[in-house]
Amino acid sequence: MSNLPGKRIVLGVSGGIAAYKAVELASRLVQARAHVDVVMTEAAREFVAPLTFQTITKHPVHGPVFEGWSEQARGHVSLAEEADALVVAPATANTIAKLALGLADDMLSVTHLAATPRGIPFVVAPAMEPHMFQHVATQSHLATLRSRGAQIVGPAHGRLASGAVGLGRMSPPEEIVAALDLALGAAGALSGRRIVVSAGGTQEALDPVRVLTNRSSGKMGYAIAQASLHAGADVTLISTPTGLPVPFGAKLVPVVSALDLLSAVEQHVSGADALIMAAAVADYRPATTADHKIKKHDGPMTVELVRNPDILATVATPGTLRVGFAAETQDIERNARDKLQRKNLDMIVANDARLAMGSDDNAVTIYFRDGRLLEVPTAHKDVVATRIVEAIAELLEPRG
Template sequence: MNAPLAPAELAGRRLVLALSGGVACYKAAELLRLLVKAGAEVTVMMSEAAQQFIGVATMQALSGRPVHVTAWDEATPNHMPHIALGREAEALLIAPASADLMARLAQGRADELLSLTALARPRERCALLLAPAMNREMWSHPATQRNVAQLRADGAEILGPDHGAQACGETGEGRMLEPPALLDAVIAHFRPKSLAGCELLITAGPTFEPIDPVRGLTNRSSGKMGFALARAAAEAGARVTLVAGPVHLPTPAGVLRVDVQTADDMLQAVLPRAQALGPQGVFIATAAVADWRPATLAPHKLKKNGKKVPPQLELSENEDILARVAALPAPPFCVGFAAESEHLEAHAREKLVRKKLPLVVGNLGPATFGHDDNSLLLVDAQGAAPLPADGSRADKRVLACALVAEIARRRAAWLQP
């Protein structure tokens, strides 16, 4: 069965992508392609300097729309593209945003198309997103930092910059974020902030319980669902800490990551943080934590040495992290995950009752481990409901956003006196 297509997360969104001068203009073509692929309707405008780095024809071909390059565009109604474009867009994304352009924006100057449009846009419904790109010395200069602070105070969102190799041959901060990171930032901008101000702690991935210095007990959890939830929660405005077992996944933007190996490592990382959350916080236990660990760790690799009888492993039970958190004197809103191979609702309900949880999210482990899609079953004291509602499979990012919205709704009701 083919997995569902990745969601068009910007479907119907109207954006203006503006390019000021800089070598990073070459990244704008890929950014434009990603925005359009995500469903956005993108109109491009380019400064005179930007046209020295990338051609108008390229951006027009990728957007499928005319590219605006002058404030005197006769094709625009009333010859006022800076008015018309700002009225039509939900966000003005300037990428790259040069030091010179940001200085003009901070001062409220309006002497060319990009700054005119930024100044004339209806601020309450057209956001200003800036992706700085410049030499490290230019970025760190006090004048630039004053301008950035002023732009933030005026309501602009500053996306980046990144740290890395620069066109001048130097290395440092000032490099424009890569197109996928900018796409994620734009998607996050449009997400409802249903968890604004909330502290959220989440576990993800497997644990690894060593038998000897080489081998260990683990499971097939990829961590993808937990990482998708961490990203969705951050996009919903939460301050997210992700405690991750041994997985090879990039950390979602805006998320604090703590890497662990064993179940005990995870317990030690989670408990003090969960205690600090209190009833206002949220704890989501998506990690597939090993129930058992070897009672002793062999100091060296266990060898066959021609023996036909395998070594006998004595196992000790790991502590139940979710149960410990739920039993705190002032626990956060706790969400458990039940990865089962059969009788999903029955096992999920047993976990709900035994650990005294407000919500358990069930899924069939063999059908989801390592996959990019999944289907969930939400189990609470009132009953059970599938997610998606029709019981089909959906992309884990889609499921994560829907589940975060559901958790936010339930948390709000849980906090009511």
């Protein structure tokens, strides 16, 4: 689940044309149930009226250090003292320079100086003309901020308001929200852990245009990758083509077939704290893959299938927690417990394949090696994924 609900976010908006996108950013943060305090520079007010932010956040917008100052109505450092995170978006070249130098002549720069020594997440989203961004001064100021723990998001490549094309567009608000969410979870239950998750249904080629596959959507594996990221893990997501957006911060390893998946797991599992095999791996693949499209002919056609390797049985994972999935349509508990033992897993997540595959919701039972079980009733896969990740974090805890 997101780390944003209930968090107090200071959103610093400086004076670039991308200030209008900060409105959407504020809106997304509010929708994520964060409390958002907006601080605008004087230049930012030339681009967007404070009333817009005030209406969206339902809180007064701050600006000059002395404006409406009183001890009760939040002194110059009270915003900083209460903040759980500081985001500056868009960050102009001027504001980036000011923050790097430690100037403190408006509420945004004062809040930065007063808040960041507390070690709160600090996200900076630069937006400016490409030559301003590439200038050695801007680059050195960004390096300074990075060295102090700031997370620099973007800028993105594309067309700028001036008509120039290059590196300088503010990153999309959803990316900034995702980066902030990750930063807020950095000290979470999986902090410092490396998690490898497989997701999606494998595709076994018959010929260049046809595959044998299954109904797995990849949603459960992607939700587990996202929940692991939110809990502070370093996540490698080995995925078949799913069309799902890759969770921000995950390292994607694209695969197609079961054999691809096997070699990707072999390559990435070394040193991982947990391997979570949420992918639906084909048990069989065509014995041969035709070089050209197979032509139809009269009468039935027979395809010979051969066994795919059992990935969890094949890959050596010393010191890695092993989590399997059992998608069954009958005798779910018996099949799951059997697989748990046979594959020497630490835990197995069992679900009814007919309900789980493709759906946004899922209900699962988690069986543990020591005989315990945990029922997770029907809920959105994001919620189920969080429960699974919590269970993994608990199992990892005693391993140090």
